[in-house]
Amino acid sequence: AVCTKKYGAEFCTKLKNSCFEILKVKATDGPLPVSISICISSENWLAQCYAKYGSxxxxxxxxxxxxxxxxxxxxxxxxxxxxxxxxxxxxxxxxxxxxxxxxxxxxxxxxxxxxxxxxxxxxxxxxxxxxxx
Incomplete structure (x- = not known):
């Protein structure tokens, strides 16, 4: 919710997907794994780079x-x-x-x-x- 408010839904979806890719966690439809939530909320610099420019x-x-x-x-x-x-x-x-x-x-x-x-x-x-x- 904080990410979406700050960056918009499209970027936050890319950021979430980048976190899954970087952390090598399989994406699920359920609640976000803790490691992914931390990656998003900490505004991980590499995940942000992936989201902006591609992996x-x-x-x-x-x-x-x-x-x-x-x-x-x-x-x-x-x-x-x-x-x-x-x-x-x-x-x-x-x-x-x-x-x-x-x-x-x-x-x-x-x-x-x-x-x-x-x-x-x-x-x-x-x-x-x-x-x-």
Missing amino acids: KRCSEWREICRDRYSKTSDLTESEKECVKSHNAVILCRAKHGNVFCEKLAASCSMVLRLPAPRLRAHFIFSMPAKLSD
Whole structure:
């Protein structure tokens, strides 16, 4: 009920399905298992990514970020931020186009006196080391 009020029914259905997928719990018609309820109410970051962008894209981002930082089974905070940064670039490009986003990155670079974030192959966004560490 809280999810639906905050995000709408369509997104919450996707979020619920994402939680079932991530936690590898078989979907049922009865009451939600406790683990799924917790996943939804905690606004699990990976489940939200799956609900917004699809499991395939989020899994690809997750692997890229895991390779960049470590090989552990659970993502660290740095890896989670890496995944979230992919979302930001895709949203910027979708809403404003490549030229605007590149100019925005250059402007931020001048203001912060840091190297401009790099856009790599497969739309990967890389923060300068000074910001990402």
